[in-house]
Amino acid sequence: xxxYSRYLESLGQEGALFSEASRxxxxxxxxxxxxxxxxxxxxxxAGVYRFWSxxxxxxxxxxxxxxxxxxxxxxxxxxxxxxxFELTRQLSSASEDAPCWNWSGGDYTSGWVARRMALExxxxxxxxxxAGGDATPIDSDLSLDGIDERLEVHLRLDLxxxxxxxxxxxxxxxxxxxxxxxxISAERGRLRVRDGRGPASVALVGSxxxxxxxxxxxxxxxxxxxxxxxSVAVNWTRLPC
Numbered sequence: 001x002x003x004y005s006r007y008l009e010s011l012g013q014e015g016a017l018f019s020e021a022s023r024x025x026x027x028x029x030x031x032x033x034x035x036x037x038x039x040x041x042x043x044x045x046a047g048v049y050r051f052w053s054x055x056x057x058x059x060x061x062x063x064x065x066x067x068x069x070x071x072x073x074x075x076x077x078x079x080x081x082x083x084x085f086e087l088t089r090q091l092s093s094a095s096e097d098a099p100c101w102n103w104s105g106g107d108y109t110s111g112w113v114a115r116r117m118a119l120e121x122x123x124x125x126x127x128x129x130x131a132g133g134d135a136t137p138i139d140s141d142l143s144l145d146g147i148d149e150r151l152e153v154h155l156r157l158d159l160x161x162x163x164x165x166x167x168x169x170x171x172x173x174x175x176x177x178x179x180x181x182x183x184i185s186a187e188r189g190r191l192r193v194r195d196g197r198g199p200a201s202v203a204l205v206g207s208x209x210x211x212x213x214x215x216x217x218x219x220x221x222x223x224x225x226x227x228x229x230x231s232v233a234v235n236w237t238r239l240p241c
Contacts, residue, residue, distance in 0.1 A: 061108035163189030169201030
C-alpha cells in the first residue's frame, strides 16, 4: 500500500484529469463502459464520491449509512467538481485511521476509502480519456498498488460469490517497468495469487499502467508481449468485475 498522503495526491491528480477529459468530450460514448456516454460516467463517479463522503461523515465502522441515488440536476461536471471538493476536504481533514464503514470486511478506516477513491478515479479517468482518443499512463506506483487491490480486495471477494467461475489456467502478469509480477489462478471460486514469476499457461509482459488497466478490462492484449495460451488471458475478461 501507499501512504495516505500519496493517495490524496493521486486522487487530486486523477480527478483533475478526469474532469478535463469529460469536458472535452461531453457526448462521447464510453467504449469501456458499453451503453454509457460521458455524462453517465461523470454522474456515476460523482455518485460514488457522494456515497463515500456520507460514510466518512457518519464515521460509523459498524454499518453502512444509506445514501439516496445521485442524479444530476444541472451541469453534471460542475456538480462533480463540487462533490469531489467535499470528498477531498473530508479525507484531507481526517486521520487515515478515522473510523469509516466499507464493504470489504476489514480495514474500516478513512485510509481504505482514500485508496479506493484514488484507484477508482484513475480507472475512470482512463475511461474518459479513451472516449476522446488516447489515454495517458497511470503513475507506476499507483498502478502497482491498484493491481494488488484488484486481486486481494475485489476479485477475492467476488469469486467467493461466483463459485463456478474459472480462469481455465494460470496467468502471469509481469511488469516491464518495475520489479513486480503476479502468478494467478482462479478455479471454482477460489483465487490463488503468488508474488513473482512462475509457471503459467500464459504470460503477459507490459507496463504497470497497462497491467492495471488489463486487470480492470481496460487494456486489450495488443498492449502486451503475450506468451502461451491466449485463451486464458481472454478468459480474464469473464471474471467478475
